[in-house]
Every structure is written in structure tokens, then in C-alpha cells.
Amino acid sequence: MEGYVTAHEMAAKWNLTTRRVQKMCSDGIIPGVTKFGNVWVVPENSEKPVDRRVTTGAYRNWRKKKEE
Numbered sequence: 001m002e003g004y005v006t007a008h009e010m011a012a013k014w015n016l017t018t019r020r021v022q023k024m025c026s027d028g029i030i031p032g033v034t035k036f037g038n039v040w041v042v043p044e045n046s047e048k049p050v051d052r053r054v055t056t057g058a059y060r061n062w063r064k065k066k067e068e
Contacts, residue, residue: 004034004041014048024049 005013007021014021025033025040032043 001036001041003044005044007040007042010042010046016048 007025008018011018011021021030021042022040024030025035025042029049030042030046032046034041
């Protein structure tokens, strides 16, 4: 399909895993994505979205901290 690339190709371009790009597609983080059969396709000119996952460890063991 003209103007679209697969999630696998976009993952290589953005230096992410294919699964991460697929998850972004299913969550609606990447605008303009479409699913053809079982393959996500992303517009070629899409920009890499900001990764909003917490990586600082600020929420690590939060249940234990609350009890103390």
C-alpha cells in the first residue's frame, strides 16, 4: 500500500521492538494507523511518539512503602 509501512519496518526505523510499535498502534498512540488482516501499517511520515512509560523506578515497591 502506497504511503504506509509495516510495524516491523517502522520499528527498525525508530529503533524499537516490533511488539512495542504494535502496542502503540493498538493503544492509539500513533495517529493514522490501520490494520490489514493481522498486520499494522503506519503512515511513512509518522514521527516517533514520546515514550511515556515510567523508567525512573519511582513506583517500585510502592505498596511496601505505604505500609511503613
